[in-house]
Amino acid sequence: MAVLGPNRYGKAETRVVRVTRHGDAHRIKDLTVSTSLSGDMAEVHLSGDNSAVLPTDTQKNTVFAFAKKHGVGAIEDFALLLARHFADARPAIHHARVAVEEHAWERNGAFGHSFVRSGREVRTCVAHHDGTRSWMVSGLRDLVVLNTTNSEFWGFARDEYTTLPETRDRVLATAVDAAWRHAEAPQDWDKTYENARGALLAxxxxxxxxxxxxxxxxxxxxVLAECPGVCEVRLSLPNKHHFLVDLAPFGLDNDGEVFFAAxxxxxxxxxxxxxEDAPAAGPAWE
Ligand SMILES: O=c1[nH]c(=O)c2[nH]c(=O)[nH]c2[nH]1
Incomplete structure (x- = not known):
């Protein structure tokens, strides 16, 4: 006999751009929003009764309508607004998860209406609301950084398959993917974001x-030192290897100048x- 296990449904990756116009000085917020709802959803799976299902199309429409009605400030505020709306509005929905990614734009010259997509990282957040409590994880991805020195790697374990030479000076590069869990909501999400980003970079x-x-x-x-309300930080760091190219066949030396970026x-x-005293995580990591 089969039974229905955990399930959720929603609209993934709604792309919404909100323009705010102050005379000729315009502002844009460019977001990708994914909603996921769960609760009393057994019947739709078991008998095809859709009466508890708020369509994913409606969820997408709500994202657009809320962008118009409420505007978009910090992505965490927008995500929480949506999560509370979905979880509070319908008895069958017990839990809402709203993930938002923000794509940064910068002004293009002195024009108030022209923008250029920024090379900055993507800012992220995931909000959960269960009708009573909310959880928030903020973060970023694709923050690409590189140090040209002050990195060594030696003294590692070796076996019969190890060929890696030890190095006392190498390029260290990564694309930071970070998420930080808030034990309590800060006064200002944007300021906390800049503090956490600054801490990662420093x-x-x-x-x-x-x-x-x-x-x-x-x-x-x-990040923990710079952001008092943050209790946990998760990091995923690809080691973007930079290998020194052997230029000896060309009669050239290579004193840490030419690298193959693999x-x-x-x-x-x-x-x-x-x-040490971080409260247990809610479902917000998921
Ligand atoms: O910083 C590093 N950590 C590793 O675990 C590792 N392994 C490897 O091959 N190079 C590196 N560099």
Whole structure:
């Protein structure tokens, strides 16, 4: 006999751009919003009774309508507004998860109406609401950073398959994928975001690294130090290898000047740094 296990449904990756016009000075917020609802959804799976199902099309429409009615400030505020709306509005829906990604644009010159897509990272958040409580995880992905020195890697375990030479000076590069869990909502989501981002960048730059793992721990620790309401930081750091090219066949030396930036495979270093007294996580990591 089969039974229905955990399930959820929603509209993935609604792309919404909200323009705010103050005379000739316009502002844009460019988001990708994914909603996921769960609750008393047995009947739709078991008998095809759709009466509890708020269509995913409606969820998409709600994203657009809320962007118009409420505007878009910090993505966390927008995500929470939607999560509360979905979880509070309908008895069959017990839990709403809303994930938002923000794609950054910058002004194109002095024009108030012209923008250029920024090379900055994607800002992210995931909000959950269960009708009573809310959880929030904020984060970013594709924050690409590189140090041209102050990175070593040696003293590692060796076996019959190990060929990697030890290095006392290498390029260290990664595309930071980070998520931080808030024990309590900060006054200002944007300020906390900038603090966390600044902490990640500063720790990457000023840590003398003996491994990317050590750098990961330093980055997570720095976010906790700079952001009092954050209790846990998860980091996923691809090691974007830069291999020194052997130029000897061409009669040239290579004193850390020319590198092959390898695409794949790449090392993937992942870890969590949390406060000793971090409260247990809700479902917000999911
Ligand atoms: O910082 C590193 N950590 C590793 O675990 C590892 N493994 C490897 O081949 N190079 C590196 N670099």
């Amino acid at each position: 720790a990457f730059a000023d840590t003398y690294s003996l491994s990317l793992q050590q750098t990961l721990y330093a980055m997570g620790t720095r 695409d794949r495979p790449y090392g993937l270093i992942e870890g969590t740094v949390l406060r």
